[in-house]
Amino acid sequence: MATHRSCALWSYCGRRWSRLMRCCRLPGFRSSWPRGPLGARHLSQEKQATETHFGFETVSEKEKGGKVYHVFESVAKKYDVMNDMMSLGIHRIWKDLLLWKMHPFPGTQLLDVAGGTGLAWVLGDAEELPFDDDKFDVYTIAFGIRNVTHIDQALQEAHRVLKPGGRFLCLEFSQVNNPLISRLYDLYSFQVIPVLGEVIAGDWKSYQYLVESIRQFPSQEEFKEMIEDAGFEKVTYESLTSGIVAIHSGFKL
Numbered sequence: 001m002a003t004h005r006s007c008a009l010w011s012y013c014g015r016r017w018s019r020l021m022r023c024c025r026l027p028g029f030r031s032s033w034p035r036g037p038l039g040a041r042h043l044s045q046e047k048q049a050t051e052t053h054f055g056f057e058t059v060s061e062k063e064k065g066g067k068v069y070h071v072f073e074s075v076a077k078k079y080d081v082m083n084d085m086m087s088l089g090i091h092r093i094w095k096d097l098l099l100w101k102m103h104p105f106p107g108t109q110l111l112d113v114a115g116g117t118g119l120a121w122v123l124g125d126a127e128e129l130p131f132d133d134d135k136f137d138v139y140t141i142a143f144g145i146r147n148v149t150h151i152d153q154a155l156q157e158a159h160r161v162l163k164p165g166g167r168f169l170c171l172e173f174s175q176v177n178n179p180l181i182s183r184l185y186d187l188y189s190f191q192v193i194p195v196l197g198e199v200i201a202g203d204w205k206s207y208q209y210l211v212e213s214i215r216q217f218p219s220q221e222e223f224k225e226m227i228e229d230a231g232f233e234k235v236t237y238e239s240l241t242s243g244i245v246a247i248h249s250g251f252k253l
Contacts, residue, residue: 052149061149068147071206078201085196094245095142098171101247102138111136111161113154114144127153134163142171146217155230162252168232173214174223174239174246181242189214220246 052061083091104110113126124130126141127150139158148154158168176182189211197207218226220237223246227235232250239246 065149071209082197082201082207085200086193090241094171094240094247097240098140098142098169098247101249102140102167102169104138108138109136109163110138110140113139113141113158114147127157129157129161131161133160134166135161136166137163138167138169140169140171143173145170145172146213152226152230155227155232159231159252164252166252168227168248168250168252170223170227170248171245172223172248173217174243175219177239177243185244220248223248 050061051058102110111129111131126144126148139162141154141158145151145154155168162168176185193211194204194208197210198204201207217223220239220243224235224237227248227250231252233253235248235250237246237248
């Protein structure tokens, strides 16, 4: 996973799924692609410089992109190892459940946003995707949307690029629904995870940001309402592991 705004295009090729494209937005980058087969859009030249959060820190929206970029630049080499250590491997089960819900079939046009690996790379922006309207059957994003500066805009773009009948699926950290587990989870998050980050990845601050960003993300119900506000219908969610994460689903109808 490289940045707070990234996307990857998958398609069915032969008898196996292969990732065709992966894209990530670098701070200050502006697309110059002409509109072509992928319907690339010119990115906005300016975005309003209002305040937002970076973990528990208040920063300008312009600053946040660079800060999140540097977080993932720092943790990239140990990203999978840290995920296994922090979750005791459970993150792999969460992702398997997301794939099970997706149930892709041959020919499915799938856009995976904020993906962690890829073959060919293309720079893009989750808030202004470089694809035509009504292009994809499924849009997925796992552990990425909370890092986007304007979540509402990313959701609107997800709705725009999906075909009528297309499905939005999001796997993201959420709010624990058991008071006892919540207290234990907070203790583990703030006292253990940054230490693991320092010992394994040599990076305390990035993992401090991780646990802070999780607490800033909307609850299951609040995020459901945001997805509905973006135009999706039949929006549902399933909390996993007592609400540590949740999978949200919605359809463009």
